[in-house]
Amino acid sequence: MKIGILTGGGDCPGLNAVIRAIYKRSAPHGHELLGFMNGWRGLIQDITMPLDSEHVRGLLHMGGTILRSSGDNPFHTDDGPQRVLETAERHGLDALVVIGGEGTMMGAARMWDEHGLPVVGVPKTIDNDLPGTDVTFGFNTALSVATEAIDRLHTTAESHNRVIICEVMGRTAGWIAAWAGIAGGANAFLIPERPTPIEDVADLLRARAERGRGFSVVVVGEGWDPLSRGNLFDGYREIQETDVYGYPRYGGVAHVAARALEELTGFETRVVILGHIQRGGVPTPADRVLASRFGVRAADLVHAGEFGRMVAARGEVIRSVPITDALGEVRTVPEEMFSLLDTFSG
Numbered sequence: 001m002k003i004g005i006l007t008g009g010g011d012c013p014g015l016n017a018v019i020r021a022i023y024k025r026s027a028p029h030g031h032e033l034l035g036f037m038n039g040w041r042g043l044i045q046d047i048t049m050p051l052d053s054e055h056v057r058g059l060l061h062m063g064g065t066i067l068r069s070s071g072d073n074p075f076h077t078d079d080g081p082q083r084v085l086e087t088a089e090r091h092g093l094d095a096l097v098v099i100g101g102e103g104t105m106m107g108a109a110r111m112w113d114e115h116g117l118p119v120v121g122v123p124k125t126i127d128n129d130l131p132g133t134d135v136t137f138g139f140n141t142a143l144s145v146a147t148e149a150i151d152r153l154h155t156t157a158e159s160h161n162r163v164i165i166c167e168v169m170g171r172t173a174g175w176i177a178a179w180a181g182i183a184g185g186a187n188a189f190l191i192p193e194r195p196t197p198i199e200d201v202a203d204l205l206r207a208r209a210e211r212g213r214g215f216s217v218v219v220v221g222e223g224w225d226p227l228s229r230g231n232l233f234d235g236y237r238e239i240q241e242t243d244v245y246g247y248p249r250y251g252g253v254a255h256v257a258a259r260a261l262e263e264l265t266g267f268e269t270r271v272v273i274l275g276h277i278q279r280g281g282v283p284t285p286a287d288r289v290l291a292s293r294f295g296v297r298a299a300d301l302v303h304a305g306e307f308g309r310m311v312a313a314r315g316e317v318i319r320s321v322p323i324t325d326a327l328g329e330v331r332t333v334p335e336e337m338f339s340l341l342d343t344f345s346g
């Protein structure tokens, strides 16, 4: 078989490990791989790279993606689907493995459904919010980076009696914020799923100060919606920017929260925005293993001719689900977990 591979959407640690795993599982069957560059753009514009044993060497621990990435989508491009089909035919593709998040997977689902392109999906995102799978690779690495940052912020916050707000990624999902906050011992949690008035956080910081803890570390998910019992955010509310694909561009809400907290408490409040540091660099061992298991399962699906499916983690098992399962509502931190955060707040 000739198997195409693309990586689309925001990169995340573990993408290269998936490519390597697909190679290792497919090569013994005599299958040949072909990489398409820059996500769907590679198929729309026919930009390829060979993926033979030379090209997949040393990939396991390498962050980013050797296939590069973009958020391009055949369905947002003139004649996109037609051009993808022509490229696939030109190269004699028997299958296409699409490694990506919601937007990339939407393209894959429609190419399969409406045009019969034989696709297999592999879910990825550091946000861990993709429906259809319990977990995505990249999340564990982002969590480790964010946890280490929070650990480090504690000591400097304490030395200077400061409040430090650490903003983490995740869009509308607070998984990185909640998990890194718990792991790093944050004193307060602001996550997108839970509307928390900033005055409550100010009360918590004052209560800590009264107990002799004049320093605090607050973790905030980038998609947290600033909420105040009064009108504190009237003048501060950010104008939401969008990226070139029309998705909201997050980043900076920690500054808004910091100004409000300083105003309410008088405590010096500083901000650290981790941003893309969470996405770069080497994958953790857990992400290398998960990405490898996803890659192997994807190769097995291709070999068996089971198309229109996406690999997914369910408990300890890697299975497959209809690729359309990735297109449902994003998986956010459920309400049952709020009390967990309360236990560790303060």
Ligand code: F6P
Pocket (backbone or CB within 6 Å): 010, 125, 126, 127, 169, 170, 171, 222, 243, 249, 250, 279
């Ligand atoms: O979805 C992954 C993610 O890293 C989000 O957490 C973040 O909001 C977004 O991508 C950033 O995207 P970009 O790299 O396009 O700015």
